[in-house]
Amino acid sequence: MPGGAIEAYPLVREIFEAVAAKVDDEPCVSWLGPGAAGHYVKMVHNGIEYGLMQLIAESYHVMKHGLGLDNRRLQETYRQWSRGALSGFLMEITAEIFGRQDEHTGLDLVDEILDAARQKGTGMWTTQQALALQVPTPNIDLAVMMRDLSARREERQRAAELLRTSLPTFQGDIKEAVNTLAGALNAAFILTYAQGMALLREASVTSGYGLRLATVARIWRGGCIIRAALLDDLREVYLSAPELDNPLLAPSLASRLLQQQNQLRRTVVLAAQLGIPTAGLMGALAYFDSYRSSRLPTNLIQAQRDYFGAHTYERVDSPGTFHTEWQRS
Amino acid sequence: MPGGAIEAYPLVREIFEAVAAKVDDEPCVSWLGPGAAGHYVKMVHNGIEYGLMQLIAESYHVMKHGLGLDNRRLQETYRQWSRGALSGFLMEITAEIFGRQDEHTGLDLVDEILDAARQKGTGMWTTQQALALQVPTPNIDLAVMMRDLSARREERQRAAELLRTSLPTFQGDIKEAVNTLAGALNAAFILTYAQGMALLREASVTSGYGLRLATVARIWRGGCIIRAALLDDLREVYLSAPELDNPLLAPSLASRLLQQQNQLRRTVVLAAQLGIPTAGLMGALAYFDSYRSSRLPTNLIQAQRDYFGAHTYERVDSPGTFHTEWQRS
Numbered sequence: 231m232p233g234g235a236i237e238a239y240p241l242v243r244e245i246f247e248a249v250a251a252k253v254d255d256e257p258c259v260s261w262l263g264p265g266a267a268g269h270y271v272k273m274v275h276n277g278i279e280y281g282l283m284q285l286i287a288e289s290y291h292v293m294k295h296g297l298g299l300d301n302r303r304l305q306e307t308y309r310q311w312s313r314g315a316l317s318g319f320l321m322e323i324t325a326e327i328f329g330r331q332d333e334h335t336g337l338d339l340v341d342e343i344l345d346a347a348r349q350k351g352t353g354m355w356t357t358q359q360a361l362a363l364q365v366p367t368p369n370i371d372l373a374v375m376m377r378d379l380s381a382r383r384e385e386r387q388r389a390a391e392l393l394r395t396s397l398p399t400f401q402g403d404i405k406e407a408v409n410t411l412a413g414a415l416n417a418a419f420i421l422t423y424a425q426g427m428a429l430l431r432e433a434s435v436t437s438g439y440g441l442r443l444a445t446v447a448r449i450w451r452g453g454c455i456i457r458a459a460l461l462d463d464l465r466e467v468y469l470s471a472p473e474l475d476n477p478l479l480a481p482s483l484a485s486r487l488l489q490q491q492n493q494l495r496r497t498v499v500l501a502a503q504l505g506i507p508t509a510g511l512m513g514a515l516a517y518f519d520s521y522r523s524s525r526l527p528t529n530l531i532q533a534q535r536d537y538f539g540a541h542t543y544e545r546v547d548s549p550g551t552f553h554t555e556w557q558r559s
Numbered sequence: 560m561p562g563g564a565i566e567a568y569p570l571v572r573e574i575f576e577a578v579a580a581k582v583d584d585e586p587c588v589s590w591l592g593p594g595a596a597g598h599y600v601k602m603v604h605n606g607i608e609y610g611l612m613q614l615i616a617e618s619y620h621v622m623k624h625g626l627g628l629d630n631r632r633l634q635e636t637y638r639q640w641s642r643g644a645l646s647g648f649l650m651e652i653t654a655e656i657f658g659r660q661d662e663h664t665g666l667d668l669v670d671e672i673l674d675a676a677r678q679k680g681t682g683m684w685t686t687q688q689a690l691a692l693q694v695p696t697p698n699i700d701l702a703v704m705m706r707d708l709s710a711r712r713e714e715r716q717r718a719a720e721l722l723r724t725s726l727p728t729f730q731g732d733i734k735e736a737v738n739t740l741a742g743a744l745n746a747a748f749i750l751t752y753a754q755g756m757a758l759l760r761e762a763s764v765t766s767g768y769g770l771r772l773a774t775v776a777r778i779w780r781g782g783c784i785i786r787a788a789l790l791d792d793l794r795e796v797y798l799s800a801p802e803l804d805n806p807l808l809a810p811s812l813a814s815r816l817l818q819q820q821n822q823l824r825r826t827v828v829l830a831a832q833l834g835i836p837t838a839g840l841m842g843a844l845a846y847f848d849s850y851r852s853s854r855l856p857t858n859l860i861q862a863q864r865d866y867f868g869a870h871t872y873e874r875v876d877s878p879g880t881f882h883t884e885w886q887r888s
Contacts, residue, residue: 283863287856294856320863326885327862335876339883343858344873354690357700361683364707368838371686371700372845379695379849380857385804386850392813393851395820455867475714484721491724498831502824502844507852509697509845515831516701516838520708521715522722523836527616527623528709529672533656534612534649538784544673547664554668556655 251453258452263439270433271446274426277356277370279455280349281422282320284373284510289415290324292497296504297404301338304328307408315416318458347377356429363436365429366520368513369422376509397505407500413493418514420483420490423460425517427468428476444468478521491518580782587781592768599688599762600775603755606685606699608784609678610751611649613702613839618744619653621826625833626733630667633657636737644745647787676706685758692765694758695849697842698751705838726834736829742822747843749812749819752785752793754846757805773797807850820847 243261250259262268293299293307305328312321332339353374360367379386400407427443434441447465451457467480477483498515501508520526533556535541542551572590579588591597622628622636634657641650661668682703689696708715729736756772763770776794780786796809806812827844830837849855861872862885871880 283860286863287859290859291856319867323863323866323885324859327859327866330883330885340858340862342874342876343861344875345855345857345861346873347857347860348864348870350870357690358687361686361703361707364710366704366708366711368701368704371704372697372842374690375695375697375700376849376855377857377860378690378693379846380855380860381693382695382804385808386855387853388808389805389813389851390853392808392810393817393847395817475711476718479714479717479721481721484718488722488724495831495834498841499828502827502831505824505848507845507848507855509842509849512827512841512845513701513838516836516841517708518722519834519836520705520838522718524716524719526674526705526709526715526836527620528674528676528706529669530616530619530653530656531612531676531706531709532672532674533669534615534652535677537652537656538648541677541679544675545671546673547671554659556652556659 253448253452256448258449258454260445260449262445263434263441265437265439267434267437267439267441270437270439271430271441273352273355273359274430274433275450275454275456276352277360277367277429278422278426279320280353280356280373280377281367281369281425281510282318282419282456284369284376285415285418285422285514286320286324287376288501288506288508288510289411292411292501292504292506292508293408296400296500296506297407298400299404299408301328301340311412311415314412315459316412316419318460319455320458344383345380346383347380349374349377353377356426359433360425360429363429363432365425365432366517367425367429368517369418369425369510372509372513395505398503400500400504410493410496410500413490414497414511417487417490417494417518418511419458419460420487421478421514421517422510423456423464424477424483427464431473431475442468442472443474444472476521487518494518582777582781582786585777587778587783589774589778591774592763592770594766594768596763596766596768596770599766599768600759600770602681602684602688603759603762604779604783604785605681606689606696606758607751607755608649609682609685609702609706610696610698610754610839611647611748611785613698613705614744614747614751614843615649615653616705617830617835617837617839618740621740621830621833621835621837622737625729625829625835626736627729628733628737630657630669640741640744643741644788645741645748647789648784649787673712674709675712676709678703678706682706685755688762689754689758692758692761694754694761695846696754696758697846698747698754698839701838701842724834727832729829729833739822739825739829742819743826743840746816746819746823746847747840748787748789749816750807750843750846751839752789753806753812756793756797760802760804771797771801772803773801805850816847823847 246259247257250257308325330339332342357371444465447461451461467477532543536543537556542553575588576586579586637654659668686700773794776790780790796806864870865872866885871882
């Protein structure tokens with residue numbers, strides 16, 4: 231709406247609400263804020279979408295090449311996941327994809343599709359925005375990176391020959407490993423949504439969008455690619471704390487992550503040992519462990535910067551900026 | 560030089576070479592190419608610098624909080640590392656930093672420095688360029704991300720309270736873990752330089768810089784922050800294969816990585832179990848395991864994109880683009 235709230239145009243609002251998808255009788259559409267607010271929210275939606283899709287792809291890789299599951303077991307697993315805590319549109323269509331046969335060859339269609347991802351740019355824009363606003367969004371960044379890496383298919387074929395190696399094969403209980411992976415995926419999903427919401431919060435403050443993040447979570451629950459059960463929880467978080475910097479600071483989500491973190495750790499450990507690439511799961515774990523670190527090793531980075539470039543540093547015991555003549559010592 | 564090679568200005572060249580740092584009697588300065596070629600190379604130099612600094616900071620975190628080493632042992636370790644395969648300027652100054660006392664308090668200065676990183680933007684520019692040219696540079700991207708995350712210090716203090724948990728403490732042999740970490744760091748360093756060189760190669764082709772990467776490796780050996788023993792090896796790689804897409808495709812570097820990969824895996828496993836954030840080490844491992852994957856799970860991402868947005872996909876068995884009416888099944 232040019233220059234004002236949709237409230238000034240009741241008929242437009244009525245039409246939008248009539249045609250929109252609805253969840254619990256609430257239309258999944260809303261005026262979000264002035265200027266580019268609506269476009270910005272849609273961009274971040276897509277960034278989160280990239281992050282979730284990368285994580286699901288990694289779960290596929292772990293189950294197929296790590297645990298040796300065939301497409302039938304994969305379909306069953308994703309169907310089961312699409313009914314529980316992991317439920318959402320992307321999980322549903324993943325289950326359907328594994329059940330689809332190619333009309334021409336009769337083979338499972340998913341196996342006939344080339345592993346080189348394309349993109350329209352919205353994931354990259356989200357990462358660029360996160361960089362500009364200095365908001366950490368590793369799961370979105372790494373998802374974009376992995377699409378770029380997957381597209382270098384010919385290079386990968388050459389590297390696969392040169393960097394061939396023998397790694398241990400999986401020896402444990404498959405059912406347990408799949409359950410562990412489900413918890414890992416759930417934790418990584420929460421962390422990915424959190425990164426996107428934190429970016430929206432920062433952009434809202436910086437650009438004066440005045441976003442109500444509870445409304446964003448509400449309208450994402452229907453008609454959107456990232457619609458998922460988790461958005462109900464995010465909505466609750468922002469209804470009680472509309473100005474939270476990051477949803478991980480909400481006790482409800484924090485306690486869920488504390489329950490699932492060991493499953494995330496165990497899945498990362500398994501993937502590292504088996505040689506299955508899991509940039510997203512690892513990025514989620516690194517984000518989690520960094521965000522909850524009251525002390526990071528960045529003091530060393532600040533010391534190095536001051537050493538070689540006199541970039542100064544701050545101190546833990548007094549305000550101001552300081553410089554040391556390191557080489558005199 | 561405006562519009563031409565430095566060869567047209569012999570006196571300027573003589574002055575540059577006279578004042579430049581020298582390694583093995585060769586001046587660490589050269590005309591690199593037309594247009595912004597020189598600035599571009601310097602930008603990527605700084606991107607690699609961000610990546611290396613993040614990795615060193617993670618090694619500090621693992622040794623201090625994971626293995627319980629004090630600053631004296633850290634100083635010894637970094638001094639030792641600065642003499643072997645890991646040798647380089649950043650390793651040398653890191654050893655010196657751990658030996659420096661604060662003049663006012665008499666305490667180790669590194670412990671008095673605030674763990675909130677600043678930046679001047681060159682790391683971010685490198686990531687932005689990598690995004691634009693679709694070259695995967697996860698170690699540079701994650702280093703920028705971690706500086707941004709470290710700067711959110713007040714949020715981290717709150718998260719540390721909410722996300723406090725008890726994880727196992729280290730039980731193994733400390734000396735062995737430190738040696739394993741050295742190998743991990745070496746592998747991650749190689750992977751970080753490789754990402755930067757791959758970006759330079761792509762930019763050189765795209766922007767017509769005509770970069771000779773052997774020359775880039777040569778001049779980075781002296782007077783630069785990322786100068787390190789490894790640059791001699793990179794120079795050799797590009798002397799024999801000037802147009803290599805990625806230095807990991809050189810048998811010499813590939814075989815080194817194959818020797819060190821298990822140390823990288825074991826360090827990532829240890830950090831995941833102990834809860835020490837290692838975005839860079841994990842990003843390096845994910846890059847390595849992705850790059851050497853002849854088959855990535857990106858076929859699923861392409862299927863999902865075609866399912867929800869009719870974005871089409873390619874096939875493994877025939878050229879062209881294809882679309883499936885997924886919902887009819």
